[in-house]
Amino acid sequence: MEINKYWKKLVSKLFNKTISDNELEELNSWYDDIKLDELQHSQIDREKRKIAAWTSIKQNTASIPERREPKAQLISLSSIVKIAASFLVAALIGLQFWQNEAPTPVPVEMITISNKIGQVSSFTLPDSSKIWLSSGSSFTYPEKFGATREVALKGEAFFDVHLNPNKPFLIKSGNLSTQVLGTSFNISAYPEENMEVAVFSGKVAVKEAFEEGKTIYLTKNQMTTWKTNSGFGQTQTFEPSEMAKWRQGILTFKNAKMDEVIQQLSKWYDIQFKLNKKPGNCLYTGEFKNTSLENALNIIQYALKINYSINEKEVLIEVPNCHGQ
Numbered sequence: 329m330e331i332n333k334y335w336k337k338l339v340s341k342l343f344n345k346t347i348s349d350n351e352l353e354e355l356n357s358w359y360d361d362i363k364l365d366e367l368q369h370s371q372i373d374r375e376k377r378k379i380a381a382w383t384s385i386k387q388n389t390a391s392i393p394e395r396r397e398p399k400a401q402l403i404s405l406s407s408i409v410k411i412a413a414s415f416l417v418a419a420l421i422g423l424q425f426w427q428n429e430a431p432t433p434v435p436v437e438m439i440t441i442s443n444k445i446g447q448v449s450s451f452t453l454p455d456s457s458k459i460w461l462s463s464g465s466s467f468t469y470p471e472k473f474g475a476t477r478e479v480a481l482k483g484e485a486f487f488d489v490h491l492n493p494n495k496p497f498l499i500k501s502g503n504l505s506t507q508v509l510g511t512s513f514n515i516s517a518y519p520e521e522n523m524e525v526a527v528f529s530g531k532v533a534v535k536e537a538f539e540e541g542k543t544i545y546l547t548k549n550q551m552t553t554w555k556t557n558s559g560f561g562q563t564q565t566f567e568p569s570e571m572a573k574w575r576q577g578i579l580t581f582k583n584a585k586m587d588e589v590i591q592q593l594s595k596w597y598d599i600q601f602k603l604n605k606k607p608g609n610c611l612y613t614g615e616f617k618n619t620s621l622e623n624a625l626n627i628i629q630y631a632l633k634i635n636y637s638i639n640e641k642e643v644l645i646e647v648p649n650c651h652g653q
Contacts, residue, residue, distance in 0.1 A: 440466060441468075446598065456490040465481070483516075484514070489508050492509065493510075504523055504525070504534055506535075511527065513530075514528070527548055531547050578615055578618075582613050584612050586607035590603070601645060621643075
């Protein structure tokens with residue numbers, strides 16, 4: 329309810345006992361027109377306000393000095409009942425007179441960190457949580473956390489979340505939301521790819537970000553994959569030493585299909601890949617650490633007997649006779 333400044337002034341004069349009889353009559357008449365039902369206070373709140381109002385009335389009207397003062401500052405005894413009613417209504421209205429003039433809360437500034445292809449970065453959040461952000465990924469978080477710690481991820485990141493039982497840590501990534509209190513884990517949520525959550529310590533809850541979405545719980549050394557067309561896969565275990573090596577600039581492959589190899593390489597090298605045909609059962613196991621694209625392709629060529637050619641923005645891979653390891 330928006331209160332005119334004139335009425336606010338009269339209320340202030342009422343509580344300061346400087347209101348005149350005419351102003352008091354005018355204020356009471358205005359109060360009569362107010363529909364208290366529109367204030368939407370609960371019955372309990374109203375009772376509390378009544379008690380506070382009568383306490384204030386006793387303090388302000390119990391003893392009225394018998395002295396002569398200018399007329400504008402006099403409050404006649406016949407007006408005490410009206411004053412009491414005015415105090416009561418003012419208490420029921422509460423702080424709405426002044427709340428409308430309260431300064432508008434300043435929106436919390438959101439910070440976004442984006443990595444280029446081939447770039448890895450690490451940073452610390454306002455709550456002391458540590459984040460490693462992978463190649464071609466972006467991460468958004470507030471300059472200051474409120475009741476919860478909510479962030480957004482597009483791509484891949486490793487989290488070492490500072491423990492705070494009173495403030496859950498929530499990561500929104502595509503169609504999944506992951507909630508933790510304090511733990512370490514890796515999330516891969518690149519657009520148009522299967523999402524993956526792997527827990528290194530502690531416990532996390534992973535929920536589908538839509539109504540009636542399924543929730544699963546993961547503990548240490550457990551991981552899950554989520555697909556758009558089928559949802560969560562079976563929970564699996566993993567070897568921590570083989571996961572999230574990208575933080576050190578290492579790409580790791582273990583019995584990876586050629587499609588998966590190309591998918592990973594495209595995240596680290598700013599170039600498109602094409603296969604001349606389906607690679608069949610071609611599997612690759614190996615690691616690359618801070619190496620050039622050409623060197624990586626030469627290693628794969630030696631292992632799988634493939635041929636390749638590099639243009640400006642495209643790598644064409646020929647797999648006429650693909651042999652698995």
